[in-house]
């Protein structure tokens with residue numbers, strides 16, 4: 001039976017990425033060796049890293065003066081690397097979900113955190129708006145897509161202070177104006193490649209301004225100077241990221257994939273708005289994520305939750321269970337998930353409604 005992969009991360013990858021990784025696992029770039037057994041300093045692997053960085057710059061139109069890095073440690077290490085490198089005394093954060101909260105917790109090790117807005121009062125089911133960011137903070141941090149709660153900010157902020165953004169779960173899903181950001185970071189395992197690589201895009205002139213000493217591995221400048229090869233990079237994940245970037249270019253880049261993502265999200269949200277057994281857990285349509293669609297059973301149908309889970313699984317749906325802090329369901333519909341899989345889920349919901357409601 002065909003599987004429809006709705007896992008939140010690690011998550012669905014393009015067939016192209018999987019095929020190329022499989023080939024290179026046995027014979028990488030004609031070397032007769034596996035991509036996992038060649039030196040990261042070999043000319044073949046250096047070419048992979050160079051091309052991956054060049055494609056990130058091309059697809060996101062990264063302006064001059066920025067560095068693109070492939071690091072390790074996931075977005076979770078960026079929660080502390082960002083303040084380590086950028087915070088002297090104070091930073092502003094929005095608290096829009098579990099990952100934002102985790103970022104705030106780490107930032108507090110380095111100085112004062114001003115929580116400028118929060119949606120904790122409604123279990124993070126909306127994006128707070130109309131808040132002010134003080135002028136005297138070293139930077140403003142936000143999470144563009146709240147993977148667990150299914151909300152997303154699609155506006156590049158126009159503020160006076162440097163902007164830092166965790167784009168782990170919506171990077172490359174739509175165009176962004178990189179010039180509005182001082183630092184963007186993302187774990188690979190949602191829209192980019194196998195877990196183990198972390199993408200960082202940093203504006204060079206924001207570095208070197210903190211007074212504290214920074215340990216070598218945690219200093220962005222080390223990795224800029226080392227061209228993401230200061231120490232051994234995550235070679236196989238970076239190879240996987242490159243394949244996805246090549247695939248994305250074939251889809252018309254972020255502009256092309258955004259159209260597909262809008263169509264997928266519309267298809268699913270309109271069924272959730274129509275079907276009497278289900279409803280989206282984010283009430284305001286403009287706050288709803290195009291990547292992680294969270295939903296629950298409507299009043300009176302709560303008892304059918306487990307049954308729907310089993311029913312959907314019997315139809316090949318994988319990874320639909322909501323995060324334990326939200327309950328219900330979550331369909332992660334990242335770039336690589338085809339429209340047919342969203343249609344299949346919609347069909348299953350309709351079928352369930354016809355059977356039970």
Ligand SMILES: *Cc1c(COP(=O)(O)O)cnc(C)c1O
Pocket residue numbers: 009073074075076077099143145146147166167168169187188190
């Ligand atoms: C998955 C995720 C993280 C955590 O990433 P790791 O690579 O596991 O550290 C952080 N932020 C967001 C928005 C995420 O989706």
